[in-house]
Amino acid sequence: MTPLLEVEDLVVEMRRHGAAFRAVDGVSFSLERGGALAIVGESGCGKSITLRAIMDLLPSGGRLVSGRVVVDGVELEADNRGRGRGHDQRERMSIIFQDALSALNPVATVGNQIAEAPRHVLALGRNASRERAIELLRLVGIPDPERRYHAYPHELSGGTRQRVMIAIALSSEPAILLCDEPTTALDVTIQTQILALLCELREARGLSLVFVTHDLSVVSQVAEQLAVMYTGRLVETGPTEIVLGAPRHPYTAGLLGAALDVDTPEREPIAIPGSIPDPLRLPSGCTFHPRCRFATLDCVTTDVRLEPVGPDQEAACLHSDALAAALAGAGRD
Amino acid sequence: MSGAASASGVLLEVDNVSVSFHVEHGRVLRAVDTVSFQVAKGEVLGLVGESGCGKTTVAKCIVGQITPNAGAVRLEGRELGPKRTAEERRAIQMVFQDPYSSLNPRMSVRQVLSELLGVHRIVPRAGIEDRCRELMALVGLPPDALGGLPSQFSGGQRQRIAIARALAVEPRVIIADEPVSALDVSVQATILRLFEDLGSRLGLTIVFISHNLAVVRHLSRRVAVMYLGRIVEEGGRESVFGDPRHPYTRALLEAAPRLHQTELVRPVVRGEPPSPIDIPAGCSFHPRCPRAEEVCSQVRPLLESVGTGDEHLAACHFRREASPRFGDGTPPTYRDEAPFGALEGP
Amino acid sequence: MAPSFQPVETGQEVARRPSFGSRVLHSPTFIAGAVMTATMVTLVLLSPVIGRYSPVALDPLHALSGPSALHWLGTDELGRDTWSRLLYGGRTDLQVGVLAVVFPFCFGVFIGTVCGYAGGLLDTIIMRIVDVVLAFPFYVLIIALVFAVGVGTHGIYIAYGLTDWVVYARTTRSATMIARKLDWVAAAEGGGISRARVLWRHILPSTITQAIVYVMSDIVIVILVVVALGYLGLGIQPPAPDWGSMIYDGQNFLQTDQWMAVFPGLAVVFTGIGLSLLGDGLADVLRPE
Numbered sequence: 001m002t003p004l005l006e007v008e009d010l011v012v013e014m015r016r017h018g019a020a021f022r023a024v025d026g027v028s029f030s031l032e033r034g035g036a037l038a039i040v041g042e043s044g045c046g047k048s049i050t051l052r053a054i055m056d057l058l059p060s061g062g063r064l065v066s067g068r069v070v071v072d073g074v075e076l077e078a079d080n081r082g083r084g085r086g087h088d089q090r091e092r093m094s095i096i097f098q099d100a101l102s103a104l105n106p107v108a109t110v111g112n113q114i115a116e117a118p119r120h121v122l123a124l125g126r127n128a129s130r131e132r133a134i135e136l137l138r139l140v141g142i143p144d145p146e147r148r149y150h151a152y153p154h155e156l157s158g159g160t161r162q163r164v165m166i167a168i169a170l171s172s173e174p175a176i177l178l179c180d181e182p183t184t185a186l187d188v189t190i191q192t193q194i195l196a197l198l199c200e201l202r203e204a205r206g207l208s209l210v211f212v213t214h215d216l217s218v219v220s221q222v223a224e225q226l227a228v229m230y231t232g233r234l235v236e237t238g239p240t241e242i243v244l245g246a247p248r249h250p251y252t253a254g255l256l257g258a259a260l261d262v263d264t265p266e267r268e269p270i271a272i273p274g275s276i277p278d279p280l281r282l283p284s285g286c287t288f289h290p291r292c293r294f295a296t297l298d299c300v301t302t303d304v305r306l307e308p309v310g311p312d313q314e315a316a317c318l319h320s321d322a323l324a325a326a327l328a329g330a331g332r333d
Numbered sequence: 334m335s336g337a338a339s340a341s342g343v344l345l346e347v348d349n350v351s352v353s354f355h356v357e358h359g360r361v362l363r364a365v366d367t368v369s370f371q372v373a374k375g376e377v378l379g380l381v382g383e384s385g386c387g388k389t390t391v392a393k394c395i396v397g398q399i400t401p402n403a404g405a406v407r408l409e410g411r412e413l414g415p416k417r418t419a420e421e422r423r424a425i426q427m428v429f430q431d432p433y434s435s436l437n438p439r440m441s442v443r444q445v446l447s448e449l450l451g452v453h454r455i456v457p458r459a460g461i462e463d464r465c466r467e468l469m470a471l472v473g474l475p476p477d478a479l480g481g482l483p484s485q486f487s488g489g490q491r492q493r494i495a496i497a498r499a500l501a502v503e504p505r506v507i508i509a510d511e512p513v514s515a516l517d518v519s520v521q522a523t524i525l526r527l528f529e530d531l532g533s534r535l536g537l538t539i540v541f542i543s544h545n546l547a548v549v550r551h552l553s554r555r556v557a558v559m560y561l562g563r564i565v566e567e568g569g570r571e572s573v574f575g576d577p578r579h580p581y582t583r584a585l586l587e588a589a590p591r592l593h594q595t596e597l598v599r600p601v602v603r604g605e606p607p608s609p610i611d612i613p614a615g616c617s618f619h620p621r622c623p624r625a626e627e628v629c630s631q632v633r634p635l636l637e638s639v640g641t642g643d644e645h646l647a648a649c650h651f652r653r654e655a656s657p658r659f660g661d662g663t664p665p666t667y668r669d670e671a672p673f674g675a676l677e678g679p
Numbered sequence: 680m681a682p683s684f685q686p687v688e689t690g691q692e693v694a695r696r697p698s699f700g701s702r703v704l705h706s707p708t709f710i711a712g713a714v715m716t717a718t719m720v721t722l723v724l725l726s727p728v729i730g731r732y733s734p735v736a737l738d739p740l741h742a743l744s745g746p747s748a749l750h751w752l753g754t755d756e757l758g759r760d761t762w763s764r765l766l767y768g769g770r771t772d773l774q775v776g777v778l779a780v781v782f783p784f785c786f787g788v789f790i791g792t793v794c795g796y797a798g799g800l801l802d803t804i805i806m807r808i809v810d811v812v813l814a815f816p817f818y819v820l821i822i823a824l825v826f827a828v829g830v831g832t833h834g835i836y837i838a839y840g841l842t843d844w845v846v847y848a849r850t851t852r853s854a855t856m857i858a859r860k861l862d863w864v865a866a867a868e869g870g871g872i873s874r875a876r877v878l879w880r881h882i883l884p885s886t887i888t889q890a891i892v893y894v895m896s897d898i899v900i901v902i903l904v905v906v907a908l909g910y911l912g913l914g915i916q917p918p919a920p921d922w923g924s925m926i927y928d929g930q931n932f933l934q935t936d937q938w939m940a941v942f943p944g945l946a947v948v949f950t951g952i953g954l955s956l957l958g959d960g961l962a963d964v965l966r967p968e
Contacts, residue, residue: 042517157605158384187383187544192588193600214517217547217590221597244592258522260547262589265570269522269551275487276517396869419871427869435862438967439884448880449870484967495866502870 002073003030004091004208005054005176010067012046012053014279021279023049023062025232026305031176031225036202036209038219038240040255041229044276047212050229051178054210055095071176091176092121094169098181100161104153110164111137111149117172136167141197159190166197170205177201179211183218195221216259220244228252231277231287234306238313248315250292250323286316294319294326342373343410344538345395345425345506350404352390362610364390366562367404369636372506372538372555377528379553379570380542381585385606387562388542392508395540396427408505423453426499430511432491436483442469442494443479449501468497472527489520496527506538513548525552546589550574558582561609561617564636568645576655578639578647580624583656616649624651709960712895715953719946723773726766734759734767734920743936753938755928759920761942768920769946775832775905775915776898779839784894786840787847788887794848795855795886796878806852809845817842821904825913832915835908839901846897847890854886888965895958899951906947922947 012024024046031037041047052058054069056078069076072091097103105113114133118124124132130149137145140163153161162182169177179198183191195218201207211222219226219240226240228251236249247253254272261267274291277283286304289295298318306314309321317323352365365387372378380388393399395406400415407413413421429435437445446465450456456464466476472493483491492512499507509528513521529552531537543549549556550570557567558581566579577583584602603621607613613620619629628650636648649656704710722729731751732738738750738758745753752761794802812820824838858864859882867877906923908914915921922943929940 042519159605188546188588188590189383189584189600189602190605191590192598196597196600199597215590216518217592217594220592220594221590241593241595255518256592258519259592260521260525260545260551261592262547262550262574262586263591265547265550265574267551269525271522271526272519275489275520398865398869419873422869422871425869427866429862429866431862435866437863437867437881437885440881448872452870452872452876482967498866498870 001032004033004035004072005031005093005210006068006070007050007054008068008070010050010053010069011065012049012058012067013063013065014049015061015063016280019280021282022065022232023279024053027067027229027232027234029227029234029237031208031210033175034202034206034208035225036211036223037225037227038211038213038223039227039229040213040216040219042214042255042276044231044279045229046232047214047229048180051095051180051210051212055093055178057095092172092174093176093178094172094174095178095180096162096165096169096182098184100158100165101153103165104161104168106153109150109152110156110167111151114164114167114171117168121172132171133167136171137164139170139201140164140167141193142167158186159193162186162190162194163197166194166201170201174207176208176210179209181213182211184213184215191218198222216244216255217261228255231279231282233287233316235288235317236313236315237306238310242310242313246324246327248309248313248320248324249288249317250294250319251288252315253323253327254291286318294322343371344374344408345372345540346407346410347371347391347395348405348407350391350394350401350406352387352394352399352401356610360610362608363562363612364609365394365401366612368559368562368564369404370557370564370567372540374538375532375536376555377532377539377541377553379549379556380540380559381544381546381549381556382559383544383585383606385561385609386559387609388559389510390562391559392427392510392540392542395506395508396425397422419453423502424504425506425508426502426504428492428495428499428507428509428512431515432488432495433515435495436491436498438483441480441482442497445494445498446479446501449498453502455501455503464501468501471500471531472497473523487520488516489523492516492524493527496524496531500531500535504537506540508540508542510542511544512541514543514545521548528552546574546585558585561606561612563617563648564646565618565649566645566647567636568639569643572641572643572645576641576645578645578652578654578656579618579649580622580656581618582647624656626650706960706963708956709964712953712956712958712960715949716957719769719950719953720773723766723769726763726770730760730763730766732760732763734764735918736760736763743932743939745936745938752942753936755925755939756932756936761925761939764920764925765922765942765946768922768925768943769950771832771915771919771921772902772905772923773898773950775835776901779836779901780843780894780897782836782840783843783897784847784890787844788851788883788890790844791848791851791890792855792878792883792886795852796859796874796882798856802852805848809848812842812845815842818904818907821908822911822913825908830913830916834913835901835905839904843897846893850889850893851886854889855882858882858885888962891965892958892962895954895961896951899947899954902947902950 008028010024010027011022013020014023027050029037039047049062053064058064064078111133114136115129118129118132134145134149137148142148142160142163183194186194202209209223213219224240226238226243227234228236228249230251236243236247236252243252247256257270258272260269272291277287283290285300285302289299302318304316304318306316309315347368347370349367349369350365351367354362354364356362368391382388390399394401397413397417405412408424443465446468447461450461450464465479469476469478474490474493486494513524516524525548528539532539541549541552553570555568556570556573557564560581566573566577566582573582574586577586587601588598601623615630615632616634619625634648634650636646639645639647639652736759738754741750741754742758743754743756744750750760752765754760790805794805820842821838824841825834828834828837864877864881867881905914905921906926909923909927914923917924925943926940932939
């Protein structure tokens with residue numbers, strides 16, 4: 001079956017202080033209908049830009065160099081003018097962001113903002129759009145939706161605003177929801193509510209999800225597929241549980257080693273040596289090599305790309321077998 | 334009243350501190366409500382809570398940035414008044430959350446450190462440069478970082494500089510207010526390691542504030558949980574995390590995301606925290622508590638011992654019973670399918 | 680197997696620091712402004728050397744002539760050489776411009792910093808005084824003060840000193856109120872550094888940038904105020920040259936000898952642009968990266 005969303009070889013260039021660099025350098029992935037993919041990486045790895053490039057909503061200074069976005073077999077055109085894509089065809093895409101307060105219009109009521117897409121994209125009438133908006137408010141779990149319709153964003157709490165943003169995203173009846181760190185700014189008890197909401201929506205409406213986050217510990221609840229990103233490239237992809245349980249790229253292993261888990265407080269987190277490189281001066285070959293204990297000369301000279309390392313798993317590493325052996329050995333101790 | 338770790342070893346005491354602000358229409362915002370706790374010398378106390386619980390306000394009271402409306406902060410038994418001497422201010426230092434706004438963008442590292450060393454005459458003039466280098470080494474930065482301006486450093490490096498700044502004046506207590514929340518995961522590990530090292534090597538007393546349970550559980554020896562300006566549970570780390578007696582603590586524990594959790598965590602806490610202007614009567618958590626009964630809306634529970642004899646306190650009418658797990662069955666283990674069962678939502 | 684590399688020590692790399700010189704070079708605004716201002720200042724300072732005539736020397740035979748070999752920029756109605764008058768007039772105008780803003784700048788920044796930091800009753804009282812001064816129509820106040828104090832440059836200094844400080848006070852106060860809440864200021868205070876020192880060494884370098892940018896355009900404003908006062912006969916008294924009175928004199932002869940008014944006008948414009956660019960450029964250069 002054709003995947004619902006296919007992203008091929010996305011390349012995005014950003015300009016900073018006059019110098020240009022590739023914030024996204026050849027990212028490809030696909031998403032099945034009803035599936036969920038999590039993209040994980042640290043700050044500056046390009047995960048948010050990837051989502052924006054898919055939506056064709058790049059910030060100023062960003063430019064889509066090449067790459068294809070195919071939804072349900074139809075390639076979407078991008079015109080780099082910040083008007084987005086994915087509105088006009090049957091299978092629509094929507095995006096939600098991290099900070100609801102800055103993503104919402106401060107001078108429009110939340111109800112009007114939710115009703116906007118039904119009115120203009122779905123071409124419903126004024127009353128029908130209003131009804132739809134109230135329905136959506138109810139759907140995302142906001143109590144007393146008729147009254148809340150008239151509220152302004154600053155009058156609502158963080159979690160409620162995030163729900164409003166989800167309602168807006170749903171108002172155009174999308175098939176694909178792109179989520180850019182939607183729970184990062186929320187407290188953990190609210191986070192569970194929002195994640196539960198997203199999963200319910202997935203089940204109820206068959207929504208497909210691309211979920212971007214820097215928090216590894218959230219992904220296993222949200223997505224069955226996982227992609228790890230570093231300096232604009234995907235370094236590992238595969239089923240979430242397998243990647244988290246048996247990583248095949250040293251960076252993934254490093255992230256796992258550095259993470260703290262509330263159930264095992266005695267374990268010492270191990271930092272990844274070195275630091276994230278300046279995007280204007282990336283190391284040659286595998287960009288992770290200065291920080292990697294498996295690195296050899298080949299890693300410096302070869303342009304390492306994703307290769308299959310398991311039935312569904314891919315890793316961009318020349319030494320993924322050595323890593324697997326080392327981890328298996330350590331697990332035995 | 335909260336228990337004492339060991340009366341002779343208590344270094345820092347927060348005694349019934351309350352902070353309120355007057356907001357428009359004559360209403361009062363209670364940011365902190367009769368918070369008390371003690372920190373023993375060399376101990377790491379974790380202060381945990383979500384946004385709006387007042388933990389940062391408590392931190393500001395301790396370092397003297399804010400004067401509480403009621404209650405006192407004591408260092409080694411001596412009360413620290415609203416106007417603090419340079420000596421008093423030196424004794425308690427803070428490390429802030431945002432590494433991008435906690436350093437003066439116009440001063441080099443050397444300038445910042447030398448100024449502090451000079452003002453307090455910690456070393457003679459001739460020894461300042463050497464002491465600066467020692468401080469850099471202590472936090473794991475190379476000596477040529479001294480000449481740098483903050484803009485040249487990454488987030489993790491800036492936090493190290495902030496820690497070096499705090500250490501320069503040789504404080505007795507360090508208040509770390511979410512020091513790793515703004516950092517990437519791999520960098521967090523380094524900074525946490527640094528705090529651990531400094532704690533054990535220099536015998537520092539640390540109050541570590543965070544909303545991240547995993548971090549707090551890893552670093553602290555004792556823990557206090559805050560909600561809407563009050564402490565709702567307090568005790569040794571394993572007592573509080575292993576046997577939580579307040580439903581909010583239990584909810585925080587269950588909501589904390591785990592790496593290998595295949596089933597979705599069902600939200601157990603209803604709605605969102607109310608505004609601190611309108612704190613509910615009785616137990617402030619009762620509108621959201623899955624366990625609430627009538628008494629909870631009428632009588633405010635005090636922070637009292639849970640009865641296990643190990644200085645474990647909770648502010649809940651049902652403190653004497655182990656608080657129920659909200660999922661059914663055991664907590665999730667690695668790669669187990671651990672069904673949570675159908676829970677009622679909000 | 681090929682030898683593996685030692686991974687780099689955690690977090691040791693420090694970015695390069697752009698030197699002051701390179702920041703200057705990267706700001707075309709600053710360079711343009713500095714060059715223009717320096718040109719004007721140099722020219723007027725060298726007026727005894729490059730001015731070919733005394734600014735008050737009369738040459739009735741060649742009155743109202745356009746640019747020529749004898750008089751580079753022409754002459755006015757009394758035969759005085761425009762070029763020389765431009766240079767000597769520039770000296771006066773620039774001097775008045777710079778001196779007039781010194782007191783408002785220093786006093787205004789001081790008051791603004793104190794008010795912004797201390798807050799409370801002091802802040803309220805002083806800000807109401809500021810409001811009162813700002814509410815007055817500016818030129819009415821200046822004219823009244825010059826009348827009271829007497830014409831000539833000292834009148835301008837006093838009038839400007841009494842009225843102009845409020846702008847600096849306001850901008851510095853806002854900047855100080857913002858800075859006061861920043862973490863790094865709290866850290867300095869918490870470190871036991873005295874309040875005076877925190878204000879002087881930590882807060883002021885950040886808050887003064889706006890004032891510095893404004894002072895550049897303020898100098899130009901002073902020159903224009905002198906021009907305006909010149910129209911009322913309250914400015915620099917003849918026969919001392921000044922751009923304002925030269926423009927004023929020239930307006931009678933716009934039909935026949937436009938050069939009389941145009942050159943001093945161009946001089947004011949050139950100086951104004953140069954100082955503005957210099958101010959903006961300073962803001963670029965002084966901003967921490």
